[in-house]
Amino acid sequence: MDVRTICLGILTRGSATGYEIKKLFQEDGYQHFVEASFGSIYPALGRLTEEGLVSVRAEAQTKRPDRKVYSITPAGRAAFLGALMRPLPEDRHRSPFVFAMLFSHLLPQERVSAMIDCYIAQTEGKLAQIKGGEPHSCGEAFVSGLGKVIYEASLKFIRNHRADVERQAAHAAE
Amino acid sequence: MDVRTICLGILTRGSATGYEIKKLFQEDGYQHFVEASFGSIYPALGRLTEEGLVSVRAEAQTKRPDRKVYSITPAGRAAFLGALMRPLPEDRHRSPFVFAMLFSHLLPQERVSAMIDCYIAQTEGKLAQIKGGEPHSCGEAFVSGLGKVIYEASLKFIRNHRADVERQAAHAAE
DNA sequence: TCGATCTATATCGAACCAATATAGCAGGGT
DNA sequence: ACCCTGCTATATTGGTTCGATATAGATCGA
Numbered sequence A, B: 001m002d003v004r005t006i007c008l009g010i011l012t013r014g015s016a017t018g019y020e021i022k023k024l025f026q027e028d029g030y031q032h033f034v035e036a037s038f039g040s041i042y043p044a045l046g047r048l049t050e051e052g053l054v055s056v057r058a059e060a061q062t063k064r065p066d067r068k069v070y071s072i073t074p075a076g077r078a079a080f081l082g083a084l085m086r087p088l089p090e091d092r093h094r095s096p097f098v099f100a101m102l103f104s105h106l107l108p109q110e111r112v113s114a115m116i117d118c119y120i121a122q123t124e125g126k127l128a129q130i131k132g133g134e135p136h137s138c139g140e141a142f143v144s145g146l147g148k149v150i151y152e153a154s155l156k157f158i159r160n161h162r163a164d165v166e167r168q169a170a171h172a173a174e
Numbered sequence C: 001t002c003g004a005t006c007t008a009t010a011t012c013g014a015a016c017c018a019a020t021a022t023a024g025c026a027g028g029g030t
Numbered sequence D: 001a002c003c004c005t006g007c008t009a010t011a012t013t014g015g016t017t018c019g020a021t022a023t024a025g026a027t028c029g030a
Helices: A003-012 A018-027 A038-050 A074-085 A096-101 A109-132 A138-169 B003-012 B018-027 B038-050 B074-085 B096-101 B109-132 B138-170
Strands: A054-059 A067-072 A092-094 B054-059 B067-072 B092-094
Touching (some): A003 A018, A003 A067, A003 A074, A018 A038, A038 A054, A067 A074, A096 A109, A096 B138, A109 A138, A138 B138, B003 B018, B003 B038, B003 B067, B003 B074, B018 B038, B038 B054, B038 B067, B067 B074, B096 B109
Antiparallel strands (some): A054 A067, A092 B092, B054 B067
8 A cells, every 4th residue: 555545544534744644653553554754755745735635734833843734635535535445455564584484494593592582572562552552443443453463373373382493493503 | 674685595495586586475485474576586686696695597498488597605695694693674564454444434334344355365365375385394384383373363353353343334424 | 360378587667765864952961 | 061862843865676567488278
C-alpha cells in the first residue's frame, strides 16, 4: 500500500502534521504493520495537496518551529474509500532474523543465542506496547488482538525450540 | 537486510542463476520472510561479481536461452558470515489488510467480509506451502515451524473475531 | 497461427528510505 | 556561558528497491 493511501487513511481519523504522522508510525500501534519515512511522507503530503485530496494550514508556534497541519478533503476521503474497495496488495514480511536462522549451522553457538535473545527482547517490547495500548474501536481491538496472538505464538515457539538451532550451531568449526 | 547479503546467503547453499534465486523467493519457503525482484537481483549479482564475492560462469543451453550460473567465493562466504555477526536489521511487516481493518467501520459489511475471506485464503495457502515443505536442517525446521505457528495463530484469531469487525461495518452508511 | 506459459537476462522510471540539512527550544553538566 | 542531548518541525538527497517492460528462446493447446 503506497504512502499516499496510508497518509489519507491516517488523516481520516484526524488532522495531523507530517511529523505527527511519523510519530504515529512509531508509537500508536501502527508500527507493527505499516510504516513510512520522512523521505516519503513529506513528498506524499505535497502531492496529495496538489491533487486536492488534502488541505494544509500553516500554524505558527511560540518557542517552537512553525508547523503545517494537513486535513483530508471530501475528495480525499472518497479516494481513500475507493482504494479500500479495490483488491489490497499482499502483506510483506521481511525478517533478517528468520533468514539468519537458516544459516545458524555456520555460526558460533553464542552468536546464535545472542541473536535469539535480542529477537525475544524486541518481540517482548512490541507485545508490551500492544498490551499497553487502549483500542478505541472494534477495528483497533481486532488489530491489536491479532498482533498480540502473533507475537505470543512467536515467543512461545522460539523459547520452546531455540535449543534446536543453538545445538546445531555448536558444531560449527570456526 | 540488503539484496546483496541475501543473495550471498542463498549462494552459500549452492550455485544458482538470477532466475533461480527469484524462483526460490517464490517457492522454496523463503517467501514468508524475504524477497527481492529481478530489478534488484541482477544488479546485486553484478556488483557481487565486481567485488569478487561471487564468480559467474555462462552456460549455453539447448532449446533454451543461455544462463549465467553464480557461485560464492571464499571472500563472499566470509563477507556473508561477517554480516551475520553484526547486529541484524529489524523485521519489517507491512500489512495492507491489517491497516484496512482499522477502517472497517467505513466500509460495507460485504466488503469487509470479502477482505477477510481473501486474507484467510491467502494465509491458508501459505500455511499449506509450509506444511508441504520438507526441512533439511534444524535451521529450516525452526523457520518453517515458526511460520506455521504464526499462520495458525492468525487464522484462529481471525476466524474467532471476524464477526467483531463485520458487525461494526454493518452500521456504515453508504 | 496464436496465445499462454515457462525459461532467461537485463533495464528503466517511479517509489521509498536512511541520512542529512536547517532551525527552534529546554535541560543538565561543565 | 557554553556544550551536548533530546525534542519539535520541515524538507531534501543519494542510494536502494521494485513493478513493469524489453528482448529472446521454447512448448503446448486451441
